[in-house]
Every structure is written in C-alpha cells, then in structure tokens.
Amino acid sequence: MADNLKCSLCDSEATVHLTQIVNNKIHKVDLCETCAQKKGVTDPEGFSLADLLSHTALSPERGDKQIVCPECGYETADFRRTGRLGCAHCYTCFSSLVKPVLEDMHAGERHTGKVPKLASKRLSSQQELQDLNAALARAVAAEAYEEAARYRDQIKALEAAQCEAAELGSS
Amino acid sequence: MIESLITNNRAELTHSTKKAVPVVLSTRIRLARNLIDTPFPERANSSQRSAVVKQCAAELHNLAPLRKGAFFDISALSDLEKQVLLERHLISRELCESQQGAGVFINKEQTCAVMVNEEDHLRIQFLKSGFNLKSIWKQIDAFDSQLEGLLDLAYDSTLGYLTACPTNVGTGLRASVMMHLPGLVIAEHMERVIRAVNQLGIAVRGLFGEGSDATGHVFQISNQQTLGESEAEILERLGNVLKTIIDHELNARFKCLEENREKLLDQIGRGFGVLCNAHVLSSNEAMNLLSLMRLAVDFSMLPETNRAVIDRLFIECQPGHVQYVAQAGIAPEDRDVARARKLRDEFSQLPPLDFDKVNELT
Numbered sequence: 093m094a095d096n097l098k099c100s101l102c103d104s105e106a107t108v109h110l111t112q113i114v115n116n117k118i119h120k121v122d123l124c125e126t127c128a129q130k131k132g133v134t135d136p137e138g139f140s141l142a143d144l145l146s147h148t149a150l151s152p153e154r155g156d157k158q159i160v161c162p163e164c165g166y167e168t169a170d171f172r173r174t175g176r177l178g179c180a181h182c183y184t185c186f187s188s189l190v191k192p193v194l195e196d197m198h199a200g201e202r203h204t205g206k207v208p209k210l211a212s213k214r215l216s217s218q219q220e221l222q223d224l225n226a227a228l229a230r231a232v233a234a235e236a237y238e239e240a241a242r243y244r245d246q247i248k249a250l251e252a253a254q255c256e257a258a259e260l261g262s263s
Numbered sequence: 264m265i266e267s268l269i270t271n272n273r274a275e276l277t278h279s280t281k282k283a284v285p286v287v288l289s290t291r292i293r294l295a296r297n298l299i300d301t302p303f304p305e306r307a308n309s310s311q312r313s314a315v316v317k318q319c320a321a322e323l324h325n326l327a328p329l330r331k332g333a334f335f336d337i338s339a340l341s342d343l344e345k346q347v348l349l350e351r352h353l354i355s356r357e358l359c360e361s362q363q364g365a366g367v368f369i370n371k372e373q374t375c376a377v378m379v380n381e382e383d384h385l386r387i388q389f390l391k392s393g394f395n396l397k398s399i400w401k402q403i404d405a406f407d408s409q410l411e412g413l414l415d416l417a418y419d420s421t422l423g424y425l426t427a428c429p430t431n432v433g434t435g436l437r438a439s440v441m442m443h444l445p446g447l448v449i450a451e452h453m454e455r456v457i458r459a460v461n462q463l464g465i466a467v468r469g470l471f472g473e474g475s476d477a478t479g480h481v482f483q484i485s486n487q488q489t490l491g492e493s494e495a496e497i498l499e500r501l502g503n504v505l506k507t508i509i510d511h512e513l514n515a516r517f518k519c520l521e522e523n524r525e526k527l528l529d530q531i532g533r534g535f536g537v538l539c540n541a542h543v544l545s546s547n548e549a550m551n552l553l554s555l556m557r558l559a560v561d562f563s564m565l566p567e568t569n570r571a572v573i574d575r576l577f578i579e580c581q582p583g584h585v586q587y588v589a590q591a592g593i594a595p596e597d598r599d600v601a602r603a604r605k606l607r608d609e610f611s612q613l614p615p616l617d618f619d620k621v622n623e624l625t
Contacts, residue, residue, distance in 0.1 A: 176305060176382070178306035183432075197430060200491020203433045203434070204491065210416070
C-alpha cells in the first residue's frame with residue numbers, strides 16, 4: 093500500500109475519509125481521529141462538511157500575500173487556519189482570498205436576498221458622500237470654486253445628518 | 264435553571280399536537296446576524312463580548328416572541344442542562360463550549376431561540392413541528408426586520424449579511440427539516456438520496472447516529488448555500504427537494520409493505536412488545552423502536568393522536584433528558600433502566616396495534 097494519508101488539518105495519520113460533492117465538484121477530506129472528533133465529524137448534529145471544506149480549501153499556499161485587517165488585526169494565516177474571518181471589515185481586506193472560496197461554495201457571488209433598511213440607508217449615504225467628495229475634488233482641480241463651495245455645503249449637511257442618526261441609534 | 268423549560272407542557276417539540284405529520288418531524292430556520300463595528304465573537308475580547316450580550320439583551324427582551332422568554336448565560340448552566348438544551352435543538356455544540364460572554368434567549372414555547380456570541384453575534388432560530396418552511400420564514404423575517412430597526416447589522420450590498428464563516432454569508436439563512444425516513448433506509452436507498460441532494464447543494468445528516476443508516480431513521484436535511492439566491496428561492500428549492508424525498512419515502516414504504524409485508528409488520532409488532540415490556544433500553548435501541556412506532560401511526564395501526572406522544576419520547580428518551588429527570592447523577596446502566604421504565608409506562612397506556620388498518624391501506 094502507498095503511504096498512509098495524512099490528516100488535512102494536522103500531520104497525523106488520517107483514519108477518517110470523507111467525500112462530498114458540492115456544485116458538481118468532488119471534495120475529499122482526510123482527517124485523523126483527533127481532528128475528526130474536534131471538528132465534530134463523529135457528531136452528526138454539529139458537523140458540516142461545508143465548513144470543513146472551506147478550511148481545507150484554505151490550506152496555506154506558497155506566496156500567500158500577508159494581509160492584516162486594520163480593524164481587528166486578523167492575518168492571512170488566521171484565515172487559512174480557521175476558515176473564518178475576524179470582523180465585517182475582513183471581507184474587504186481578504187476579498188482576494190474569500191472570493192474563490194465563495195465561488196466554490198455558493199450558488200452565486202451576489203446577495204439577492206433581504207436588504208436591511210438601516211444598513212442600506214447607511215451604505216447609500218456613504219456612497220453619496222464618496223461621490224460628493226469626488227465631485228468636490230474635481231471642481232477644485234478645475235478651479236470651479238462656486239461649484240466646489242456648493243459640494244462642500246452638501247457634504248457638511250450630509251455628515252451632520254449622519255452624526256445625528258448615529259447618536260439616535262446609540263441612545 | 265432550565266426547569267421551567269422542561270416542565271412546560273406547551274413546548275413546541277414535545278407537546279405540539281396539531282401540526283405533526285408523516286415523514287416530517289420538525290422544521291427550523293436560522294439566520295446568522297452580526298453587529299457592525301464589533302469583531303465577530305471568536306475575535307472579540309471579553310469586554311467586547313460582554314458588551315454585545317448587554318446590547319442584544321436590552322433589545323431582544325422587547326421583541327414580541329421573547330417578551331416572556333428567558334436569557335440563559337452559558338457559564339451559569341451545568342453540563343447536563345446544556346446537554347438537555349442541545350437535545351432540544353435550542354443551542355448548538357459550539358455555544359456549549361464557549362466559556363463566558365455568551366448565552367441564549369428562549370421563549371416559553373421554545374419556538375424561538377436566539378444565541379448570542381455563538382459563531383456569529385446573533386443566531387436567530389425559529390422552530391415548529393411539522394413541515395412549515397413558509398410560515399416559519401414569515402415569522403423569522405418579521406422578527407429579523409424588527410431587530411434590524413434596533414441594532415445596526417453588518418451588511419454589504421454585494422455580499423449581503425456578513426458572517427464569521429463565509430459558508431453563511433449572503434442571506435445567513437439555514438433551513439433544516441427533520442425527516443423520518445425508515446422506508447428509504449430499509450430499502451437501502453439512503454446513500455443514493457444523499458448523493459443526489461448533495462449535488463443540489465443540500466446536506467443530509469443523521470440526527471442520532473451517523474451516515475446513511477442513522478439511528479431512529481431521522482435525518483436532518485438543510486440548504487448549504489446562502490449566497491446567490493434570495494431567501495424565497497432557497498426555501499422553494501429546498502422545499503421542492505423535500506417534497507420529492509417525501510414521495511420517495513412513501514413509495515418505499517408501500518413497496519416494502521407489498522414485498523415484505525409480514526417481515527415489516529413483525530418488526531413493528533415486536534417493537535411494540537419490547538417498548539411495553541423491556542426493562543433495559545439503550546438510547547439507540549429506543550430511537551429505533553420509536554421510529555417503528557411512528558411508522559405504525561403512519562400506517563394507522565396506532566391512532567393519529569398518539570403521534571405527538573412518540574415525537575415527545577424521541578426527545579425525552581435521549582441521554583441528557585433521562586438523566587435530568589432522574590436528578591442525581593445516575594450511571595449509564597441505570598439510565599437505560601430509567602428509560603425502559605418511562606417507555607413501559609407510556610406505552611402501556613396506548614391501545615394495542617390494529618393490524619387490520621394496514622390491510623385497508625393497500
């Protein structure tokens with residue numbers, strides 16, 4: 093017989109072998125007794141092969157770019173190790189690593205479901221602010237100062253409204 | 264601490280009488296949600312975790328389903344209490360393992376449970392007996408919309424709701440249906456079913472045992488994909504797959520009745536005899552026997568009104584529950600004795616099996 097398979101998570105000998113087909117792709121995972129127990133493979137209630145697959149799909153690769161999330165300090169290695177992210181902002185920082193995982197795992201790449209009202213309002217006002225700032229920069233560059241002043245007023249008004257909303261939200 | 268939950272005789276999973284149906288035991292939907300600006304639970308420090316619990320506790324108490332509910336701090340629960348909540352599907356194994364700054368809100372009827380600081384800040388779950396995807400979605404959607412007005416949630420216009428694990432991103436929705444599939448197991452079709460639905464992004468797990476010959480013939484079937492489809496699409500697709508499985512299951516049962524009639528009726532009859540008379544029953548054996556009794560109800564050999572009794576016993580005969588009722592720590596052997604006693608008591612009150620009813624079916 094060939095060499096014994098090694099556990100996908102540590103280097104011990106693998107005794108548990110799992111195969112699952114997701115999106116017509118075959119995923120195989122080999123685990124040792126300890127890791128299988130830890131990951132709940134022997135506990136059908138708590139076990140999801142998809143979660144596990146996301147980990148092995150993330151096994152360290154050579155030439156991995158080192159990324160650190162400025163919000164929570166999560167690093168590439170943390171993501172590779174756990175298959176999870178540290179905070180909401182990590183999705184932006186690690187997008188190059190997360191995207192292939194999502195493609196593999198899900199039916200599509202865009203959310204088409206429910207939209208939370210509060211959060212989408214916040215997002216759209218952020219977008220508006222970005223657009224206004226860009227317009228302001230363009231106006232200044234073009235020395236169109238009257239126009240620039242108008243943009244500045246709009247930005248101020250929008251920021252004030254956002255502050256107020258944030259205070260209301262936290263009180 | 265959880266006494267009131269166990270003794271409540273209006274609990275959905277153990278005391279619902281109206282909605283129980285053949286094949287489907289119960290339906291659950293859960294939503295994963297996170298607060299913006301706080302690291303996910305695993306990454307958050309203990310003061311951040313406590314702050315999340317505090318913030319969520321303040322808001323959750325005001326939402327209708329939880330108004331009369333209770334919050335259980337995980338560090339205040341004993342291992343046995345956690346085991347009982349786990350067997351009732353009110354908390355997850357992951358939550359059991361967390362040390363502090365985590366807990367769960369549970370309403371009186373145990374139809375709504377919100378875990379705080381599990382893998383995500385919030386794991387909202389609604390549960391009902393029977394096959395109920397649409398009505399549960401309506402309830403959980405309304406709950407979530409209310410909550411969203413009170414807490415600022417992590418959401419991205421492209422990726423949807425942001426979750427600690429990319430497997431849940433998007434809708435954050437996982438719907439799972441508990442199915443009783445003795446026909447498919449006996450016909451040895453389960454492997455094939457599992458393989459087929461896996462290809463559709465749907466997962467099948469045994470509830471009490473493992474793999475394709477799960478103890479008690481109960482399987483938990485759920486969607487795996489959360490991104491790229493709307494909630495309604497996910498539920499419709501899952502619902503269609505489940506309907507197909509129900510059809511296959513019913514066909515398998517009738518085929519089995521046609522081809523192996525005496526053998527199947529013998530199994531059910533002996534099972535009933537064991538439940539009425541045994542003095543030592545392991546959890547596994549009890550689950551398998553109860554599965555046969557649920558089948559007996561489906562075949563009209565036991566009155567429909569007894570279905571709820573059997574569904575309740577599926578829960579109450581699990582190790583944590585048997586031990587909890589026995590109070591002081593009892594040895595596993597004594598647990599099997601206590602389980603057998605309980606089943607004897609319950610089954611001695613049921614009418615005898617009516618084998619003539621099966622003949623009317625075919």
